[in-house]
Amino acid sequence: MSGIYIHIPFCKKACTYCDFHFSTTFEKYRSEMVTAICSELIMRKETLQDQIIETIYFGGGTPSLLTEEELNIILSTIREKFEVSVDAEITLEANPDDIDVSKGEAWGRLGINRLSIGLQSFHSESLQWMNRAHTVEQSLACISIAQAAGINNISIDLIYGLPSMSDEVWREEIRTALQLGVQHFSAYCLTIEPNTVLSSWVKKEKIQPATNELQNQHFTILQEELTNAGFEHYEISNFALPSFVSKHNSSYWKGAHYLGVGPSAHSYDGKYRSWNIANNQRYIKGFEENIPAYEFELLTKENRFNEALLTGLRTKWGVSLVELEAIFPLTPLFYKQLEELKEQGWLEVRDEVMYLTNEGKSWADKIAQDLFV
Ligand code: SF4
Missing domain, CATH: 3.20.20.70 (Aldolase class I)
Structure with a gap:
Protein backbone atom coordinates (compact mmCIF):
# COMPACT_ATOMS: atom_id res chain seq x y z
CA MET A 1 0.00 0.00 0.00
CA LYS A 254 2.69 0.65 9.56
CA GLY A 255 5.84 1.67 7.67
CA ALA A 256 4.26 1.87 4.18
CA HIS A 257 6.01 3.82 1.41
CA TYR A 258 4.81 7.32 0.62
CA LEU A 259 5.70 10.29 -1.49
CA GLY A 260 5.32 13.73 0.09
CA VAL A 261 5.27 16.74 -2.26
CA GLY A 262 5.20 20.45 -1.50
CA PRO A 263 7.42 22.54 0.79
CA SER A 264 8.48 20.73 3.99
CA ALA A 265 6.84 17.44 2.93
CA HIS A 266 8.56 14.19 3.92
CA SER A 267 8.84 10.97 1.89
CA TYR A 268 9.83 7.40 2.69
CA ASP A 269 10.67 4.60 0.27
CA GLY A 270 11.64 1.83 2.67
CA LYS A 271 15.34 2.80 2.72
CA TYR A 272 15.57 6.55 2.49
CA ARG A 273 13.69 9.32 4.22
CA SER A 274 13.71 12.70 2.47
CA TRP A 275 12.28 16.09 3.25
CA ASN A 276 11.70 19.14 1.07
CA ILE A 277 12.90 22.58 1.95
CA ALA A 278 10.48 24.44 4.25
CA ASN A 279 10.63 27.67 2.27
CA ASN A 280 7.97 28.48 -0.34
CA GLN A 281 10.04 30.70 -2.64
CA ARG A 282 13.04 28.39 -2.66
CA TYR A 283 10.81 25.37 -3.20
CA ILE A 284 9.20 26.99 -6.27
CA LYS A 285 12.55 28.21 -7.61
CA GLY A 286 14.01 24.72 -7.23
CA PHE A 287 11.42 23.29 -9.60
CA GLU A 288 11.61 26.25 -12.00
CA GLU A 289 15.35 25.65 -12.31
CA ASN A 290 15.08 21.89 -12.21
CA ILE A 291 17.21 21.70 -9.06
CA PRO A 292 14.78 20.63 -6.32
CA ALA A 293 15.75 21.67 -2.79
CA TYR A 294 15.54 18.68 -0.47
CA GLU A 295 17.62 16.61 1.90
CA PHE A 296 17.64 12.89 2.58
CA GLU A 297 19.08 10.29 4.89
CA LEU A 298 19.66 6.58 4.56
CA LEU A 299 17.92 4.93 7.47
CA THR A 300 20.24 2.73 9.50
CA LYS A 301 19.04 -0.45 11.21
CA GLU A 302 19.02 1.49 14.47
CA ASN A 303 16.83 4.23 12.92
CA ARG A 304 14.38 1.67 11.57
CA PHE A 305 14.26 -0.18 14.91
CA ASN A 306 13.59 3.02 16.86
CA GLU A 307 11.00 4.26 14.36
CA ALA A 308 9.15 0.94 14.43
CA LEU A 309 8.92 1.32 18.22
CA LEU A 310 7.98 5.00 18.21
CA THR A 311 5.20 4.65 15.66
CA GLY A 312 4.00 1.10 16.34
CA LEU A 313 3.59 1.47 20.08
CA ARG A 314 1.19 4.35 19.50
CA THR A 315 -1.22 2.09 17.62
CA LYS A 316 -3.68 -0.68 18.40
CA TRP A 317 -1.56 -2.99 16.19
CA GLY A 318 1.39 -2.75 18.62
CA VAL A 319 4.95 -3.81 17.82
CA SER A 320 5.89 -7.38 16.96
CA LEU A 321 8.98 -8.61 18.84
CA VAL A 322 9.70 -10.95 15.93
CA GLU A 323 9.69 -8.08 13.44
CA LEU A 324 11.86 -5.94 15.74
CA GLU A 325 14.36 -8.78 16.11
CA ALA A 326 14.51 -9.04 12.30
CA ILE A 327 15.63 -5.40 12.14
CA PHE A 328 18.14 -5.44 15.01
CA PRO A 329 18.95 -8.13 17.60
CA LEU A 330 17.06 -7.70 20.89
CA THR A 331 19.54 -7.33 23.75
CA PRO A 332 19.33 -8.42 27.42
CA LEU A 333 19.03 -4.68 28.26
CA PHE A 334 15.97 -4.44 25.98
CA TYR A 335 14.28 -7.36 27.79
CA LYS A 336 15.18 -5.85 31.18
CA GLN A 337 13.53 -2.54 30.22
CA LEU A 338 10.55 -4.44 28.82
CA GLU A 339 10.05 -6.28 32.13
CA GLU A 340 10.26 -3.01 34.07
CA LEU A 341 7.64 -1.38 31.83
CA LYS A 342 5.37 -4.41 32.24
CA GLU A 343 5.75 -4.25 36.03
CA GLN A 344 4.83 -0.55 35.94
CA GLY A 345 1.63 -1.53 34.15
CA TRP A 346 2.48 0.54 31.06
CA LEU A 347 3.10 -2.24 28.58
CA GLU A 348 1.83 -5.75 27.94
CA VAL A 349 2.93 -8.52 25.59
CA ARG A 350 0.44 -10.84 23.91
CA ASP A 351 1.49 -13.43 21.30
CA GLU A 352 4.92 -11.80 20.94
CA VAL A 353 3.43 -8.37 20.26
CA MET A 354 3.92 -5.38 22.61
CA TYR A 355 0.99 -3.07 23.33
CA LEU A 356 0.65 -0.01 25.52
CA THR A 357 -1.90 -0.28 28.31
CA ASN A 358 -4.41 2.57 28.71
CA GLU A 359 -2.15 4.03 31.39
CA GLY A 360 0.93 3.60 29.22
CA LYS A 361 -0.72 5.61 26.42
CA SER A 362 -0.08 8.79 28.43
CA TRP A 363 3.67 8.07 28.23
CA ALA A 364 4.01 6.58 24.74
CA ASP A 365 7.08 8.51 23.60
CA LYS A 366 8.96 8.02 26.86
CA ILE A 367 8.23 4.26 26.81
CA ALA A 368 9.47 3.94 23.23
CA GLN A 369 12.63 5.85 24.14
CA ASP A 370 13.28 3.49 27.07
CA LEU A 371 13.38 0.63 24.56
CA PHE A 372 15.41 2.38 21.83
CA VAL A 373 18.69 0.95 20.56
S1 SF4 B 1 -1.54 28.05 11.26
FE1 SF4 B 1 -3.47 27.16 12.01
S2 SF4 B 1 -4.61 26.65 10.15
FE2 SF4 B 1 -2.48 26.98 9.53
S3 SF4 B 1 -1.53 24.92 9.61
FE3 SF4 B 1 -1.18 25.87 11.58
S4 SF4 B 1 -2.88 25.13 12.84
FE4 SF4 B 1 -3.48 24.79 10.71
Missing part, protein backbone atom coordinates in the same frame (compact mmCIF):
# COMPACT_ATOMS: atom_id res chain seq x y z
CA SER A 2 1.38 3.42 -0.97
CA GLY A 3 0.23 6.96 -0.52
CA ILE A 4 0.83 10.50 -1.70
CA TYR A 5 0.84 13.49 0.64
CA ILE A 6 0.53 17.02 -0.75
CA HIS A 7 1.51 19.89 1.54
CA ILE A 8 -0.37 23.13 0.82
CA PRO A 9 1.56 25.80 2.75
CA PHE A 10 -1.13 28.51 2.86
CA CYS A 11 -3.09 29.76 5.88
CA LYS A 12 -5.38 32.73 6.53
CA LYS A 13 -3.92 33.39 9.99
CA ALA A 14 -1.10 32.03 12.13
CA CYS A 15 -2.47 29.95 15.00
CA THR A 16 -0.62 30.63 18.25
CA TYR A 17 0.48 27.01 18.80
CA CYS A 18 1.37 26.02 15.24
CA ASP A 19 4.85 24.98 14.12
CA PHE A 20 3.85 23.54 10.74
CA HIS A 21 5.22 25.12 7.61
CA PHE A 22 2.84 27.73 6.16
CA SER A 23 2.61 31.31 4.95
CA THR A 24 -0.22 33.82 5.34
CA THR A 25 0.91 35.91 2.34
CA PHE A 26 0.62 33.59 -0.61
CA GLU A 27 -1.79 35.17 -3.12
CA LYS A 28 1.00 36.44 -5.39
CA TYR A 29 2.48 33.02 -5.97
CA ARG A 30 -0.31 30.51 -5.39
CA SER A 31 -0.42 29.40 -9.04
CA GLU A 32 3.38 29.01 -9.14
CA MET A 33 3.09 26.81 -6.06
CA VAL A 34 0.52 24.56 -7.76
CA THR A 35 2.77 24.34 -10.83
CA ALA A 36 5.81 23.48 -8.68
CA ILE A 37 3.87 20.76 -6.83
CA CYS A 38 2.84 19.24 -10.16
CA SER A 39 6.46 19.42 -11.39
CA GLU A 40 7.55 17.56 -8.28
CA LEU A 41 4.89 14.87 -8.81
CA ILE A 42 6.07 14.37 -12.39
CA MET A 43 9.77 14.43 -11.50
CA ARG A 44 9.35 11.91 -8.66
CA LYS A 45 6.83 9.54 -10.22
CA GLU A 46 9.45 6.76 -10.32
CA THR A 47 9.54 6.78 -6.51
CA LEU A 48 6.28 4.84 -6.42
CA GLN A 49 6.69 3.05 -9.73
CA ASP A 50 4.66 -0.18 -10.04
CA GLN A 51 2.83 0.61 -6.83
CA ILE A 52 -0.89 1.20 -6.52
CA ILE A 53 -1.73 4.47 -4.80
CA GLU A 54 -4.32 3.67 -2.15
CA THR A 55 -4.38 7.03 -0.37
CA ILE A 56 -3.99 10.69 -1.31
CA TYR A 57 -3.88 13.29 1.44
CA PHE A 58 -4.01 17.08 1.05
CA GLY A 59 -2.54 18.50 4.28
CA GLY A 60 -1.02 21.77 5.33
CA GLY A 61 -1.34 24.58 5.94
CA THR A 62 -4.91 24.85 4.71
CA PRO A 63 -5.68 22.89 1.53
CA SER A 64 -9.33 24.04 1.65
CA LEU A 65 -8.01 27.45 0.49
CA LEU A 66 -7.32 25.93 -2.94
CA THR A 67 -9.91 26.48 -5.64
CA GLU A 68 -11.61 23.57 -7.43
CA GLU A 69 -9.43 24.29 -10.45
CA GLU A 70 -6.20 24.22 -8.42
CA LEU A 71 -7.15 20.96 -6.71
CA ASN A 72 -8.15 19.51 -10.08
CA ILE A 73 -4.76 20.37 -11.61
CA ILE A 74 -2.95 18.51 -8.82
CA LEU A 75 -5.30 15.51 -8.77
CA SER A 76 -5.25 15.18 -12.56
CA THR A 77 -1.45 15.13 -12.50
CA ILE A 78 -1.52 12.38 -9.89
CA ARG A 79 -4.07 10.31 -11.83
CA GLU A 80 -2.12 10.75 -15.04
CA LYS A 81 1.30 9.89 -13.66
CA PHE A 82 0.51 7.27 -10.99
CA GLU A 83 -1.70 4.22 -10.79
CA VAL A 84 -4.43 5.27 -8.38
CA SER A 85 -6.77 2.64 -6.95
CA VAL A 86 -10.43 3.16 -7.94
CA ASP A 87 -11.43 3.21 -4.29
CA ALA A 88 -8.49 5.26 -3.04
CA GLU A 89 -9.07 7.24 0.15
CA ILE A 90 -8.69 10.90 -0.83
CA THR A 91 -8.60 13.25 2.15
CA LEU A 92 -8.65 17.02 2.23
CA GLU A 93 -7.87 18.98 5.39
CA ALA A 94 -10.38 21.82 5.65
CA ASN A 95 -11.00 24.63 8.09
CA PRO A 96 -14.61 25.33 9.18
CA ASP A 97 -14.65 28.82 7.65
CA ASP A 98 -13.83 27.40 4.20
CA ILE A 99 -16.68 24.92 4.11
CA ASP A 100 -19.81 25.69 2.14
CA VAL A 101 -22.14 23.56 0.07
CA SER A 102 -20.72 24.57 -3.30
CA LYS A 103 -17.14 23.83 -2.17
CA GLY A 104 -18.28 20.53 -0.66
CA GLU A 105 -19.93 19.58 -3.95
CA ALA A 106 -16.81 20.58 -5.87
CA TRP A 107 -14.70 18.36 -3.60
CA GLY A 108 -17.13 15.49 -4.26
CA ARG A 109 -16.82 16.03 -8.04
CA LEU A 110 -13.04 15.79 -7.72
CA GLY A 111 -13.31 12.44 -5.94
CA ILE A 112 -12.38 13.74 -2.48
CA ASN A 113 -14.16 11.28 -0.22
CA ARG A 114 -12.87 12.20 3.24
CA LEU A 115 -12.64 15.53 5.06
CA SER A 116 -10.42 16.22 8.03
CA ILE A 117 -11.75 19.39 9.63
CA GLY A 118 -9.54 21.59 11.82
CA LEU A 119 -12.37 22.49 14.15
CA GLN A 120 -10.31 22.44 17.40
CA SER A 121 -12.91 23.84 19.82
CA PHE A 122 -16.48 24.99 20.46
CA HIS A 123 -15.47 27.79 22.83
CA SER A 124 -15.02 31.37 21.63
CA GLU A 125 -12.31 32.15 24.16
CA SER A 126 -10.30 29.07 23.21
CA LEU A 127 -10.63 29.79 19.48
CA GLN A 128 -9.53 33.40 20.03
CA TRP A 129 -6.68 32.36 22.32
CA MET A 130 -5.45 29.99 19.60
CA ASN A 131 -5.97 32.73 16.96
CA ARG A 132 -8.14 30.43 14.85
CA ALA A 133 -9.78 32.05 11.82
CA HIS A 134 -13.24 30.55 12.49
CA THR A 135 -16.04 31.10 15.00
CA VAL A 136 -17.98 28.74 17.28
CA GLU A 137 -20.98 29.04 14.95
CA GLN A 138 -18.79 27.83 12.08
CA SER A 139 -17.47 24.96 14.25
CA LEU A 140 -21.06 23.91 14.91
CA ALA A 141 -22.34 24.34 11.36
CA CYS A 142 -19.51 22.98 9.21
CA ILE A 143 -20.30 19.28 9.62
CA SER A 144 -23.93 19.51 8.52
CA ILE A 145 -22.85 21.67 5.57
CA ALA A 146 -20.28 19.05 4.54
CA GLN A 147 -22.82 16.25 5.00
CA ALA A 148 -25.38 18.17 2.91
CA ALA A 149 -22.75 18.28 0.17
CA GLY A 150 -22.60 14.47 0.26
CA ILE A 151 -19.42 13.88 2.27
CA ASN A 152 -19.98 11.16 4.84
CA ASN A 153 -16.50 10.27 5.99
CA ILE A 154 -15.59 13.16 8.26
CA SER A 155 -12.89 13.54 10.87
CA ILE A 156 -12.56 16.48 13.23
CA ASP A 157 -9.55 17.75 15.14
CA LEU A 158 -9.90 18.84 18.75
CA ILE A 159 -7.26 20.32 21.05
CA TYR A 160 -7.12 19.68 24.79
CA GLY A 161 -4.76 20.55 27.61
CA LEU A 162 -5.11 24.32 27.25
CA PRO A 163 -3.88 26.02 30.45
CA SER A 164 -7.29 27.39 31.39
CA MET A 165 -9.36 24.38 30.29
CA SER A 166 -11.18 22.62 33.12
CA ASP A 167 -12.14 18.92 33.02
CA GLU A 168 -15.80 19.95 32.75
CA VAL A 169 -15.17 22.21 29.75
CA TRP A 170 -13.22 19.46 28.00
CA ARG A 171 -15.90 16.85 28.66
CA GLU A 172 -18.50 19.27 27.29
CA GLU A 173 -16.37 19.88 24.16
CA ILE A 174 -16.26 16.14 23.46
CA ARG A 175 -19.99 15.67 24.08
CA THR A 176 -20.81 18.57 21.76
CA ALA A 177 -18.56 17.06 19.11
CA LEU A 178 -20.21 13.64 19.48
CA GLN A 179 -23.59 15.15 18.65
CA LEU A 180 -22.31 16.25 15.24
CA GLY A 181 -22.32 12.69 13.90
CA VAL A 182 -18.74 12.43 12.64
CA GLN A 183 -16.95 9.13 12.03
CA HIS A 184 -13.45 10.00 13.24
CA PHE A 185 -11.70 12.15 15.85
CA SER A 186 -8.12 13.34 16.04
CA ALA A 187 -7.52 14.89 19.46
CA TYR A 188 -4.21 16.55 20.21
CA CYS A 189 -2.74 17.67 23.48
CA LEU A 190 -1.55 21.28 23.28
CA THR A 191 2.24 21.39 23.27
CA ILE A 192 4.43 24.47 23.40
CA GLU A 193 6.64 24.23 20.34
CA PRO A 194 9.71 26.45 19.86
CA ASN A 195 9.28 29.52 17.65
CA THR A 196 5.53 29.76 18.13
CA VAL A 197 3.52 32.62 19.61
CA LEU A 198 2.77 30.37 22.57
CA SER A 199 6.43 29.77 23.30
CA SER A 200 7.03 33.54 23.33
CA TRP A 201 4.11 33.95 25.77
CA VAL A 202 5.67 31.33 28.03
CA LYS A 203 9.08 33.04 27.87
CA LYS A 204 7.51 36.38 28.77
CA GLU A 205 5.53 34.63 31.52
CA LYS A 206 2.27 35.80 29.97
CA ILE A 207 0.93 32.27 30.33
CA GLN A 208 1.62 29.25 32.49
CA PRO A 209 1.54 25.96 30.51
CA ALA A 210 -0.91 23.31 31.69
CA THR A 211 0.52 20.70 34.04
CA ASN A 212 1.14 17.09 32.95
CA GLU A 213 -1.49 16.00 35.47
CA LEU A 214 -4.14 18.20 33.84
CA GLN A 215 -3.24 17.03 30.35
CA ASN A 216 -3.22 13.36 31.41
CA GLN A 217 -6.60 13.86 33.06
CA HIS A 218 -7.98 15.32 29.82
CA PHE A 219 -6.57 12.35 27.91
CA THR A 220 -8.33 9.94 30.30
CA ILE A 221 -11.62 11.83 29.81
CA LEU A 222 -11.13 11.66 26.05
CA GLN A 223 -10.61 7.88 26.12
CA GLU A 224 -13.65 7.37 28.36
CA GLU A 225 -16.05 9.52 26.38
CA LEU A 226 -15.12 8.32 22.93
CA THR A 227 -14.81 4.62 23.69
CA ASN A 228 -18.19 4.78 25.51
CA ALA A 229 -19.62 6.29 22.33
CA GLY A 230 -18.38 3.31 20.26
CA PHE A 231 -15.17 4.80 18.85
CA GLU A 232 -12.10 2.63 18.66
CA HIS A 233 -8.93 4.16 20.08
CA TYR A 234 -6.63 2.96 17.30
CA GLU A 235 -3.75 5.41 17.71
CA ILE A 236 -2.82 7.67 20.63
CA SER A 237 -4.47 10.73 19.07
CA ASN A 238 -7.01 8.99 16.83
CA PHE A 239 -10.41 7.39 17.34
CA ALA A 240 -12.69 5.92 14.67
CA LEU A 241 -16.04 4.24 14.26
CA PRO A 242 -15.72 0.72 12.77
CA SER A 243 -14.37 0.87 9.19
CA PHE A 244 -13.48 4.58 9.41
CA VAL A 245 -9.84 4.23 10.49
CA SER A 246 -7.73 6.68 8.43
CA LYS A 247 -6.01 4.53 5.81
CA HIS A 248 -3.50 7.24 4.98
CA ASN A 249 -2.27 7.91 8.51
CA SER A 250 -2.31 4.20 9.35
CA SER A 251 0.02 3.55 6.45
CA TYR A 252 2.63 5.88 8.03
CA TRP A 253 2.40 4.01 11.31
